[in-house]
Amino acid sequence: MKPAPFDYSAAGDLSDARRLLAGGAAKPVSGSQSLGPMLNLRLARPGRLVDVSALPELRAVAETAGAVTLGAAITHAEIEDGEVPDPTGGWLREAAGNIAYRAVRNRGTLGGSLAHADPAADWLIVMTGLGATAIVEGPQGRRRVAIEDFAVGPFVTALGAEELLVAVEVPRPGAGASWGYWKFARQVGEFAKASAAVLLDRQKGRLRCAVGALGRPPLLLGDPEGLIEGQVSPAAALRAALPERPAEALVLHVTALTRALAQARGGEEGR
Amino acid sequence: MGSEVGDRSGGKGVGARLQRREDERYLRGRGRFVGDIRLPGMLELAFVRSPVAHARVRRVAKPAEGGERVFAAADLTGVSGIRADSGLPGFRSSVQPILAGDKVRHVGEPLAACLAETRALAEDLAERVELDLEELPAVHDMLRARDPGAPLLHEHWDENAFLESAVEVGFEAAVAGAAAVVRRTFRTARQCMAPIEGRGCVAVWDRQLEQLTLHSATQMPHIVRTGLAGCLGLDHGQVRVVAPDVGGGFGYKGVLLGEEVCAAWLAMKLDRPVRWLEDRREALTGGANCREHHYEVVGYAAADGELLAVDCRAIVDSGAYSIYPFSACLEAAQVASILPGPYRMRGYRCRTWSVCTNKPPILPFRGVARTGVCFAMELTMDALARELKIGPEEIRRLNLATPEEMPFTNITNKYFDSGDYPEALRRAVEAIDLPGLRARQRAQDPAARRRLGVGFSIFCEQGAHGTSVYHGWGIPMVPGFEQATARLTPDGGLELRVGVQSHGQGMETTLAQVAYEELGVDPAKVKLVHGDTALTPYSTGTWGSRCAVMAGGAVAAASAALAGRVRAIAGHLLQARPDEVVLADGVARAGGAEVSIEEIARTWYLKPQLLPPDADPRGLEATEGYKTARDTGTFSYACHAVTVEVDLDLGQVRLLDYAIVEDAGTMINPMVVDGQVLGGTVQGIGTALFEEMPFDAAGQPLASTLADYHLPVASDIPAIRILHMETPSPLSRFGQKGIGESGAIGPPAAIANAVNDALATLGAEVAEIPLTPERVLRALAAAEPRRA
Numbered sequence A: 001m002k003p004a005p006f007d008y009s010a011a012g013d014l015s016d017a018r019r020l021l022a023g024g025a026a027k028p029v030s031g032s033q034s035l036g037p038m039l040n041l042r043l044a045r046p047g048r049l050v051d052v053s054a055l056p057e058l059r060a061v062a063e064t065a066g067a068v069t070l071g072a073a074i075t076h077a078e079i080e081d082g083e084v085p086d087p088t089g090g091w092l093r094e095a096a097g098n099i100a101y102r103a104v105r106n107r108g109t110l111g112g113s114l115a116h117a118d119p120a121a122d123w124l125i126v127m128t129g130l131g132a133t134a135i136v137e138g139p140q141g142r143r144r145v146a147i148e149d150f151a152v153g154p155f156v157t158a159l160g161a162e163e164l165l166v167a168v169e170v171p172r173p174g175a176g177a178s179w180g181y182w183k184f185a186r187q188v189g190e191f192a193k194a195s196a197a198v199l200l201d202r203q204k205g206r207l208r209c210a211v212g213a214l215g216r217p218p219l220l221l222g223d224p225e226g227l228i229e230g231q232v233s234p235a236a237a238l239r240a241a242l243p244e245r246p247a248e249a250l251v252l253h254v255t256a257l258t259r260a261l262a263q264a265r266g267g268e269e270g271r
Numbered sequence B: 001m002g003s004e005v006g007d008r009s010g011g012k013g014v015g016a017r018l019q020r021r022e023d024e025r026y027l028r029g030r031g032r033f034v035g036d037i038r039l040p041g042m043l044e045l046a047f048v049r050s051p052v053a054h055a056r057v058r059r060v061a062k063p064a065e066g067g068e069r070v071f072a073a074a075d076l077t078g079v080s081g082i083r084a085d086s087g088l089p090g091f092r093s094s095v096q097p098i099l100a101g102d103k104v105r106h107v108g109e110p111l112a113a114c115l116a117e118t119r120a121l122a123e124d125l126a127e128r129v130e131l132d133l134e135e136l137p138a139v140h141d142m143l144r145a146r147d148p149g150a151p152l153l154h155e156h157w158d159e160n161a162f163l164e165s166a167v168e169v170g171f172e173a174a175v176a177g178a179a180a181v182v183r184r185t186f187r188t189a190r191q192c193m194a195p196i197e198g199r200g201c202v203a204v205w206d207r208q209l210e211q212l213t214l215h216s217a218t219q220m221p222h223i224v225r226t227g228l229a230g231c232l233g234l235d236h237g238q239v240r241v242v243a244p245d246v247g248g249g250f251g252y253k254g255v256l257l258g259e260e261v262c263a264a265w266l267a268m269k270l271d272r273p274v275r276w277l278e279d280r281r282e283a284l285t286g287g288a289n290c291r292e293h294h295y296e297v298v299g300y301a302a303a304d305g306e307l308l309a310v311d312c313r314a315i316v317d318s319g320a321y322s323i324y325p326f327s328a329c330l331e332a333a334q335v336a337s338i339l340p341g342p343y344r345m346r347g348y349r350c351r352t353w354s355v356c357t358n359k360p361p362i363l364p365f366r367g368v369a370r371t372g373v374c375f376a377m378e379l380t381m382d383a384l385a386r387e388l389k390i391g392p393e394e395i396r397r398l399n400l401a402t403p404e405e406m407p408f409t410n411i412t413n414k415y416f417d418s419g420d421y422p423e424a425l426r427r428a429v430e431a432i433d434l435p436g437l438r439a440r441q442r443a444q445d446p447a448a449r450r451r452l453g454v455g456f457s458i459f460c461e462q463g464a465h466g467t468s469v470y471h472g473w474g475i476p477m478v479p480g481f482e483q484a485t486a487r488l489t490p491d492g493g494l495e496l497r498v499g500v501q502s503h504g505q506g507m508e509t510t511l512a513q514v515a516y517e518e519l520g521v522d523p524a525k526v527k528l529v530h531g532d533t534a535l536t537p538y539s540t541g542t543w544g545s546r547c548a549v550m551a552g553g554a555v556a557a558a559s560a561a562l563a564g565r566v567r568a569i570a571g572h573l574l575q576a577r578p579d580e581v582v583l584a585d586g587v588a589r590a591g592g593a594e595v596s597i598e599e600i601a602r603t604w605y606l607k608p609q610l611l612p613p614d615a616d617p618r619g620l621e622a623t624e625g626y627k628t629a630r631d632t633g634t635f636s637y638a639c640h641a642v643t644v645e646v647d648l649d650l651g652q653v654r655l656l657d658y659a660i661v662e663d664a665g666t667m668i669n670p671m672v673v674d675g676q677v678l679g680g681t682v683q684g685i686g687t688a689l690f691e692e693m694p695f696d697a698a699g700q701p702l703a704s705t706l707a708d709y710h711l712p713v714a715s716d717i718p719a720i721r722i723l724h725m726e727t728p729s730p731l732s733r734f735g736q737k738g739i740g741e742s743g744a745i746g747p748p749a750a751i752a753n754a755v756n757d758a759l760a761t762l763g764a765e766v767a768e769i770p771l772t773p774e775r776v777l778r779a780l781a782a783a784e785p786r787r788a
């Protein structure tokens, strides 16, 4: 369990990082909490690692009336501890505090998690539920990618070969908005077996129901209104969205969605 | 805490709650493990391991560059493979190659050894070795291993089975009047033992002594020495095995490893120290080697709840080879003989098969077969209880051996030395508040999606069983007398030398407490020398819950012999008869006079002019051997009681409360007993809920990191309460009983029974562990049509 040989460069700023990444043999590394194990198992064999965890542009936070933009290299622990503003008034903090365990949260980053695009990871589903936007920069310049278009497959994103995820823009919810995020992990610190996020933001006209840990990018359900109003059952919604999967493969996801909905509605059974 | 008084020895002997002396270095990170040993000129070893489960080896091609540091089977001249034959008739013999030459038989089997200055460089080299393997169909399912036409692992065999056995006692007559008959199929998963420290060794050849020293993370240095000398064709005198601090064993390190033989051969060949440290990936891909059993059980009971008979067909997946020294057949031999446990029954029939599959060879894991056996037997008892509509506590109470029957000989001739099983059950029922729990269950909303359940398991742990038992089981290593040396040093300190190895059992403390009973030397002045074949008497090592009884008995015997000699010198110095001398608190007293043990030691070693001319020339050093009064073993026992909540929408099982009533006989150190029971119970909870190495049809292990192989973690464990009973064993020196494995035996049965209790009204039942959400949901889904 020793990595194959590689070179390491700590980039000073974003343009430095882009220069070091040019050519394709190099790979960015942030908290190394996902890449590190893959290196050790020799599943990833980059010629060079470019450390982006200290880039000022990726450590920055910007606030506007409508959103907070969090740099990609902000750690789970910084979000958990409230060291960066939480536009949702605590939902991000709570989600962050339930990722892995503290040692992993101290190093693991928001951007690293999204770029890794593990279908069972927390930020991907949380950001899908919140309707966030990824800010990406590469040789062709800067672009914005809606989060539901960011992950395109398990462990595959819309990032181009030399592109970096710079930040994530998280919209502020409107007054009276409520939220449910429920994940089922058998043990503390484990990845989710099923997860779901529900945003109920009538003021901003945003109703979103997303289901995660499906072995694919998060599933954003088409009729959130029906689910929230109870006209469509979670089981029926999932069955309709994923007709190819047998019902027993979706039991846990149905439960996750049911409980996230209950949380968003303020109900008891969401605990 | 410190030492609470309340024992019979002034707070330092048998029964004292002394803090463990070894914890000082362990807790401060100052232990010295194999991984801490670095020798000048040392090379690190990485293995090329088979990526497939079953294949003919066509070629192992060394890289052009660095190839001289790569060794394959053909290079290992003068080395024989590992062979461990059962003494039972019908055994089919296997030879486990040190490096696979013509065939590989499981994923992870070593094919080539690669050496470099660092492990990373050794892995780089290993990666450049090219394998040409002709893949063969794999035998991955123990239930199909004996099918006609199944591919044979060992081609000279007629079927993939090491051994088949059968016992039958009064079976046909017993079942005639059965009012309740339950049939169940039980299955336990293949697990990977996971001590914090993996395996590892450093081999070094000493030119001056012409001796190989193998520093190894082992539980049994003497046995490794015997095995290693055999494989390398060396005299025992040319081999020394040293176990330094060992970070947990559980059976994983109770084996002679091909890797050790290989490292030793390389060190001799190259005349350089060679170190191999197993990493977690090697352990998980090539070391999932325990627990996998399959049972078909039929239980028969009379209308009044009397257990009439049990019929069982058990298959143990023994993997690819018979390992040294326990062989491929220890588990199955145990299954057949211990399934009836502490219950009375009239008839019994059991057939077992130790089948051979393309998986790592099976090793005994803490509890050995008992964990699976307890699971099968205790779930059968609950199934019978449900069938008869009586409580789980009732059916056990009716059928457990009573204290009046002690010593009790059960249907398989197991000799239960002592104990009060019904009382243990009664206390467990009380501790878990069964009536209160039943009331809460009755108050549950029938539509509730979270259900409460309560479950019990009661079982015995045979410990320190000796010659006749192991010979009867056909195990190639048969333990006999255990020896210890007790030696006073010139400053009045005491050295104890034992051939067992302490790797978490706290023996540096408990054996000092035992010596204190005989000699009165403060445990703080006792040095336990263990784990080194050059310094200690021969022993089969630490396994089978034998050390407290066997090493404890040997230390007591050696200390008593030494005490006699100390008394003789003291008598001379105090002008008293030796039998008037009392040894306590580091002092010898007779009449009103006293002399310190330190002074006595100094006299013997440094002031012999003060000794009488007829002084005992054997001096202040004694080696004595010990065996229990009968070698059938001490029987500790326990009742585990657990309450669970089952989430019907998730299949998630949460442990709410856990109580254990444990009878370890006389406790040498109650805190050490608690530690053993707690640690074992946590492992048992892992077996019950989490741990599983799945294999696919090609024989590939599917959980290759700890992200997929789930160990129990702190947040999974409820506050476990341990209640003690103390029925002394009539067989052992102080009445102590082996207790090291007990905790790991009971949890799967108790937890599964609790889950089945929670699901009973839904008609659902689990019978396979671990109880993952998928398994629980499957059981619920299977019950749906029955409910409809």
Ligand SMILES: Cc1cc2nc3c(=O)[nH]c(=O)nc-3n(C[C@H](O)[C@H](O)[C@H](O)COP(=O)(O)OP(=O)(O)OC[C@H]3O[C@@H](n4cnc5c(N)ncnc54)[C@H](O)[C@@H]3O)c2cc1C
Pocket: A027, A028, A029, A030, A031, A032, A033, A034, A035, A036, A052, A058, A072, A073, A098, A099, A100, A101, A104, A107, A108, A109, A110, A111, A112, A113, A114, A115, A116, A118, A120, A121, A122, A123, A159, A163, A164, A165, A166, A189, A190, A191, A192
């Ligand atoms: C034991 C353990 C338990 C865990 N449990 C959970 C859990 O419960 N939930 C959960 O969500 N996660 C969990 N994780 C993963 C953890 O959250 C990681 O921090 C996260 O997945 C990756 O973040 P990182 O900063 O460490 O990224 P890295 O490991 O450094 O990088 C991951 C990938 O992203 C790429 N990358 C990194 N930064 C950028 C960037 N700015 N632009 C483009 N590409 C980039 C890298 O090249 C790499 O491919 C766990 C990890 C461990 C070790």
